Amino acid sequence: ASPGYYRVDLDRDGIRTELTATTRTGFVRLTYPATDLARVLVQTGLSATGAFDGSLEIVAPDRIRGTFTAGGFSNADSRFQMHFVIAFDRPFTGFGTWLGGELTADSTTATGTRAGGYVTFDTSSNPVVQMKLGVSFVSVANAEANLDAENPDWDFDAVRAAAASQW
Secondary structure (H helix, E strand, O other): OEOOEEEEEEOOOOEEEEEEEOOOEEEEEEEOOOOOOEEEEEEOOEEOOEEOEEEEEEEEOOEEEEEEEEEOHHHOOOEEEEEEEEEEOOOOOEEEEEEOOEEEEOOOEEEEEOEEEEEEEOOOOOOEEEEEEEEEOOOHHHHHHHHHHHOOOOOHHHHHHHHHHHO
16 A cells, blocks of 8 residues: 555455545556456445445446445444446446345346445456546536546556645
8 A cells, every 4th residue: 555556466366456546536456367257346235334225327338326325434323325436447248236135137226225236347358447436425427527527537557646646
């Protein structure tokens, strides 16, 4: 870790995860082993502070949006809605959602407690999958606007350098 950058290697699965950010966006670079089943899970109805209502919608072959409940840190009662949009640098090869313990392949929406979704990529010839996340307290449209304004390109290293410079 360093200012504006964090990396963790998931040795058991052979996945490298790198993170950087702007003020209202996150940028993730995932490096997978060669496989046709590299997955990214997005859980909107469960967090470190409990199970809450969330929603997720797969809106394009490379885009997800939704809302989740945040807060409750240090046993505080305050909770608030966060809205997000996630863009990937390439189309998914598969997708689905879950609600509670029910998994539904090819489903594009999930809403409720313990809701979430997954997308799959083929990393046989290109092991790197990049994803950018925009967030907003106001709306999904504002999350999209934050992503477009703060992180319009697919240059992880430039965003990392800008984050380090701001620190």
